[in-house]
Amino acid sequence: MHGLYPGSFDPVTNGHTDIITRAAKLCDTLTVLVSFNPDKAASFSPEERLDLLNKVTADLPNVKCDMWGGLLIDYFDKVQADVVIKGLRAVSDFEHEFQQAHVNKELCAGAETIFLCSDISSTFLSSGVVKQVASFGGDISSFVPAIVLPEIVSRLRKP
Amino acid sequence: MHGLYPGSFDPVTNGHTDIITRAAKLCDTLTVLVSFNPDKAASFSPEERLDLLNKVTADLPNVKCDMWGGLLIDYFDKVQADVVIKGLRAVSDFEHEFQQAHVNKELCAGAETIFLCSDISSTFLSSGVVKQVASFGGDISSFVPAIVLPEIVSRLRKP
Amino acid sequence: MHGLYPGSFDPVTNGHTDIITRAAKLCDTLTVLVSFNPDKAASFSPEERLDLLNKVTADLPNVKCDMWGGLLIDYFDKVQADVVIKGLRAVSDFEHEFQQAHVNKELCAGAETIFLCSDISSTFLSSGVVKQVASFGGDISSFVPAIVLPEIVSRLRKP
Amino acid sequence: MHGLYPGSFDPVTNGHTDIITRAAKLCDTLTVLVSFNPDKAASFSPEERLDLLNKVTADLPNVKCDMWGGLLIDYFDKVQADVVIKGLRAVSDFEHEFQQAHVNKELCAGAETIFLCSDISSTFLSSGVVKQVASFGGDISSFVPAIVLPEIVSRLRKP
Amino acid sequence: MHGLYPGSFDPVTNGHTDIITRAAKLCDTLTVLVSFNPDKAASFSPEERLDLLNKVTADLPNVKCDMWGGLLIDYFDKVQADVVIKGLRAVSDFEHEFQQAHVNKELCAGAETIFLCSDISSTFLSSGVVKQVASFGGDISSFVPAIVLPEIVSRLRKP
Amino acid sequence: MHGLYPGSFDPVTNGHTDIITRAAKLCDTLTVLVSFNPDKAASFSPEERLDLLNKVTADLPNVKCDMWGGLLIDYFDKVQADVVIKGLRAVSDFEHEFQQAHVNKELCAGAETIFLCSDISSTFLSSGVVKQVASFGGDISSFVPAIVLPEIVSRLRKP
Numbered sequence: 020m021h022g023l024y025p026g027s028f029d030p031v032t033n034g035h036t037d038i039i040t041r042a043a044k045l046c047d048t049l050t051v052l053v054s055f056n057p058d059k060a061a062s063f064s065p066e067e068r069l070d071l072l073n074k075v076t077a078d079l080p081n082v083k084c085d086m087w088g089g090l091l092i093d094y095f096d097k098v099q100a101d102v103v104i105k106g107l108r109a110v111s112d113f114e115h116e117f118q119q120a121h122v123n124k125e126l127c128a129g130a131e132t133i134f135l136c137s138d139i140s141s142t143f144l145s146s147g148v149v150k151q152v153a154s155f156g157g158d159i160s161s162f163v164p165a166i167v168l169p170e171i172v173s174r175l176r177k178p
Numbered sequence: 179m180h181g182l183y184p185g186s187f188d189p190v191t192n193g194h195t196d197i198i199t200r201a202a203k204l205c206d207t208l209t210v211l212v213s214f215n216p217d218k219a220a221s222f223s224p225e226e227r228l229d230l231l232n233k234v235t236a237d238l239p240n241v242k243c244d245m246w247g248g249l250l251i252d253y254f255d256k257v258q259a260d261v262v263i264k265g266l267r268a269v270s271d272f273e274h275e276f277q278q279a280h281v282n283k284e285l286c287a288g289a290e291t292i293f294l295c296s297d298i299s300s301t302f303l304s305s306g307v308v309k310q311v312a313s314f315g316g317d318i319s320s321f322v323p324a325i326v327l328p329e330i331v332s333r334l335r336k337p
Numbered sequence: 338m339h340g341l342y343p344g345s346f347d348p349v350t351n352g353h354t355d356i357i358t359r360a361a362k363l364c365d366t367l368t369v370l371v372s373f374n375p376d377k378a379a380s381f382s383p384e385e386r387l388d389l390l391n392k393v394t395a396d397l398p399n400v401k402c403d404m405w406g407g408l409l410i411d412y413f414d415k416v417q418a419d420v421v422i423k424g425l426r427a428v429s430d431f432e433h434e435f436q437q438a439h440v441n442k443e444l445c446a447g448a449e450t451i452f453l454c455s456d457i458s459s460t461f462l463s464s465g466v467v468k469q470v471a472s473f474g475g476d477i478s479s480f481v482p483a484i485v486l487p488e489i490v491s492r493l494r495k496p
Numbered sequence: 497m498h499g500l501y502p503g504s505f506d507p508v509t510n511g512h513t514d515i516i517t518r519a520a521k522l523c524d525t526l527t528v529l530v531s532f533n534p535d536k537a538a539s540f541s542p543e544e545r546l547d548l549l550n551k552v553t554a555d556l557p558n559v560k561c562d563m564w565g566g567l568l569i570d571y572f573d574k575v576q577a578d579v580v581i582k583g584l585r586a587v588s589d590f591e592h593e594f595q596q597a598h599v600n601k602e603l604c605a606g607a608e609t610i611f612l613c614s615d616i617s618s619t620f621l622s623s624g625v626v627k628q629v630a631s632f633g634g635d636i637s638s639f640v641p642a643i644v645l646p647e648i649v650s651r652l653r654k655p
Numbered sequence: 656m657h658g659l660y661p662g663s664f665d666p667v668t669n670g671h672t673d674i675i676t677r678a679a680k681l682c683d684t685l686t687v688l689v690s691f692n693p694d695k696a697a698s699f700s701p702e703e704r705l706d707l708l709n710k711v712t713a714d715l716p717n718v719k720c721d722m723w724g725g726l727l728i729d730y731f732d733k734v735q736a737d738v739v740i741k742g743l744r745a746v747s748d749f750e751h752e753f754q755q756a757h758v759n760k761e762l763c764a765g766a767e768t769i770f771l772c773s774d775i776s777s778t779f780l781s782s783g784v785v786k787q788v789a790s791f792g793g794d795i796s797s798f799v800p801a802i803v804l805p806e807i808v809s810r811l812r813k814p
Numbered sequence: 815m816h817g818l819y820p821g822s823f824d825p826v827t828n829g830h831t832d833i834i835t836r837a838a839k840l841c842d843t844l845t846v847l848v849s850f851n852p853d854k855a856a857s858f859s860p861e862e863r864l865d866l867l868n869k870v871t872a873d874l875p876n877v878k879c880d881m882w883g884g885l886l887i888d889y890f891d892k893v894q895a896d897v898v899i900k901g902l903r904a905v906s907d908f909e910h911e912f913q914q915a916h917v918n919k920e921l922c923a924g925a926e927t928i929f930l931c932s933d934i935s936s937t938f939l940s941s942g943v944v945k946q947v948a949s950f951g952g953d954i955s956s957f958v959p960a961i962v963l964p965e966i967v968s969r970l971r972k973p
Contacts, residue, residue, distance in 0.1 A: 089315070110590060117302070121302035121613070135610060139598060148917055203449070204420065266431070277938045281947065292451045411632070436586075457937065461757035461934070470726065470762065473729070475728070480761075566792070599788065602779075656840065681897065746908060767840065770929040771926070772916070
């Protein structure tokens with residue numbers, strides 16, 4: 020099974036790495052995809068986000084990372100993935116992700132989405148929280164992977 | 179009964195036309211109202227949105243379309259409508275729409291709102307989804323009325 | 338428009354009478370229907386519930402009350418109603434009522450359901466709350482219509 | 497991947513068969529498990545429910561059905577499954593299923609649960625709806641698989 | 656501040672003891688109240704539940720436990736408490752608890768309720784989960800306080 | 815108990831003053847804190863918002879107001895508060911506020927958050943509603959405290 024785990028990863032958090040680790044066990048191949056919209060502002064460039072993901076997943080042999088600025092379903096077709104994988108934390112996630120899953124199915128009948136529930140300790144964690152805390156100089160060391168902590172801190176800390 | 183169906187319709191989707199068709203059966207007169215905020219960015223101008231709605235509702239004799247840049251309740255009073263009509267798709271709609279309904283009632287005691295639940299096939303559909311898919315060149319033909327598809331596609335497709 | 342407002346009304350509360358009063362303004366005829374399941378335990382018999390509703394709606398000339406132990410949609414067909422009317426208080430109501438509305442539409446394509454949002458002061462009110470408070474001898478005078486308060490109190494108070 | 501799809505299936509609906517068909521494509525082996533609690537009342541006996549599932553899945557070569565009256569996680573261990581599979585329809589499903597998934601993980605660290613979202617046309621469908629409609633003699637032919645329709649109807653229709 | 660923490664505690668879980676410990680820090684006196692309905696079936700008798708709570712809170716000097724089979728607000732008045740304290744885990748808790756809080760305020764204008772959010776590790780935990788797992792002989796040692804584990808296990812394990 | 819009630823208060827509404835009044839009864843000292851993000855656009859400056867709060871709370875002797883552009887938890891430490899206090903209106907509030915409460919606890923183990931449920935009449939009220947209505951010249955006199963109504967109206971009304 021070739022799984023595709025898309026997200027904005029702006030930046031990657033421990034919540035994302037939890038999903039990546041667990042999804043990698045279910046899949047023969049897992050592609051983690053930085054899905055970006057060229058028209059939307061983000062804190063990290065797609066290249067920076069991909070670079071962080073590459074570092075974080077370096078030890079997972081069946082995981083590769085990529086970036087894509089188009090329709091998810093086109094990438095899904097291109098790499099002939101079998102399933103889209105998403106994490107769910109809360110009710111608001113649920114509604115948004117189900118909408119996306121149904122849109123993807125409408126656009127491509129074979130595009131199945133499977134959901135993993137977030138680890139209990141990550142239910143409150145999001146890229147937005149990381150940026151909010153870091154922008155005020157707060158300690159984000161329990162929110163992001165240690166290997167990329169310095170990079171994320173230095174990019175998000177205000178001058 | 180004179181019903182008033184307000185929305186941003188930026189642009190109209192099959193979810194909107196489902197509500198319009200069903201609401202038109204319940205009302206003697208149905209006014210579909212492009213409600214716009216001059217200070218907020220939108221993809222289509224109010225005039226464009228009204229034009230799309232006029233085309234889409236051309237075959238419904240008791241439906242007329244209009245646009246309004248002020249307080250909904252002032253338009254409601256002006257045309258002496260009996261009810262505001264809204265569609266509900268999901269829990270997040272529910273909370274937002276109930277807030278608006280209660281605000282309208284606070285501002286005008288006689289302003290009753292009635293809700294129709296979205297057709298099953300439209301629960302995942304929104305103007306935002308249409309714009310997201312179209313901006314990447316995806317196929318939106320199952321999301322918007324055929325009669326306005328070319329206009330919407332040409333306006334949303336990137337250069 | 339002939340509206341059908343079904344419920345278990347076990348017993349009627351001020352939340353129900355709020356919906357009845359507002360729905361009666363929207364409809365030419367409103368039928369308030371005690372919908373009961375002969376196999377389910379209830380605190381009041383269908384006849385008692387109907388009797389309470391008749392007293393509560395005596396002053397509303399276009400409202401009549403009835404009871405029905407079968408499929409809602411069969412009654413809907415029998416009286417040739419135009420719409421089912423339901424009140425919504427909270428997210429949990431929303432999910433249940435939407436399920437019912439979609440089931441009814443599946444069983445009878447013409448069966449439209451419209452929803453009114455509960456009055457702000459009734460959002461916490463239900464027949465279950467009335468019974469819970471009354472069973473402990475609490476004061477339910479602000480929860481049920483004054484005209485049926487003595488009957489409800491005497492039936493629910495423990496011996 | 498060996499998937500385990502547990503449920504009460506009291507009785508099986510088209511919503512269940514949708515999940516079974518899609519899950520069977522993701523798994524090498526899929527076990528559909530009638531999970532019953534000997535102390536809880538049900539409309540169909542575990543044996544009847546299993547029999548219906550066997551008929552419904554007869555054409556799916558990698559699907560087998562079983563029943564279990566103990567802790568799910570013990571069955572999961574016994575058959576050395578890789579994942580539990582569940583369908584999600586609505587917000588209320590979401591909360592209940594996440595609770596169960598976390599409990600299972602607490603009891604057995606390796607027990608991963610993956611969720612599929614219900615097909616759009618099954619979001620309103622449940623075993624409870626089937627029983628409610630059938631008990632009043634309503635038409636359930638669009639709710640349950642044709643092959644088991646007569647059995648379900650004859651069991652649920654009142655004398 | 657005299658806080659009143661009511662619940663059915665059938666039986667006490669680690670989720671309850673987390674709320675008790677934190678509430679005890681906020682209050683001068685905290686009363687933990689087994690609130691029971693003589694007409695509703697429960698797994699443990701009110702006396703057994705109170706006994707378990709007494710053992711669990713023995714080390715908390717400003718906490719005392721009691722039981723009550725009447726209206727919460729009558730006990731609140733009787734002991735002249737200042738606030739009702741409740742834990743919130745999930746959206747479904749939220750709706751139920753807010754309803755209760757508004758009912759209590761309607762019955763007694765001075766009855767304020769404050770909510771604590773469950774500890775992350777207890778969001779999936781409830782008395783129902785404990786009973787479900789224990790009834791199948793599952794390990795509940797991470798769900799209930801160690802001091803009362805043997806009692807709870809022996810009462811819930813099937814013969 | 816020293817309570818800290820943070821918010822953006824852009825501008826203060828009757829929903830905020832309801833929470834302030836009730837929280838002031840529970841606390842020895844209550845600090846109402848304008849929490850602002852220097853990078854985010856707001857309708858009122860932090861100084862203006864603080865000024866409005868000072869006027870609104872002038873009669874409450876144990877309430878003082880302040881403003882803070884940093885991490886909430888740093889202010890909490892600085893003034894040695896005992897609890898953060900937040901109001902909850904709806905499900906969407908609930909998820910956001912619980913996320914914040916868990917983040918604060920992660921950053922500072924002693925930071926307890928308590929929640930009060932909004933007064934029934936304020937459940938639909940927010941700063942956003944006030945601004946939306948006022949921007950169209952609507953009447954906001956039932957939404958904001960009378961003492962600051964003229965200031966808020968003159969600031970929000972369009973030229």
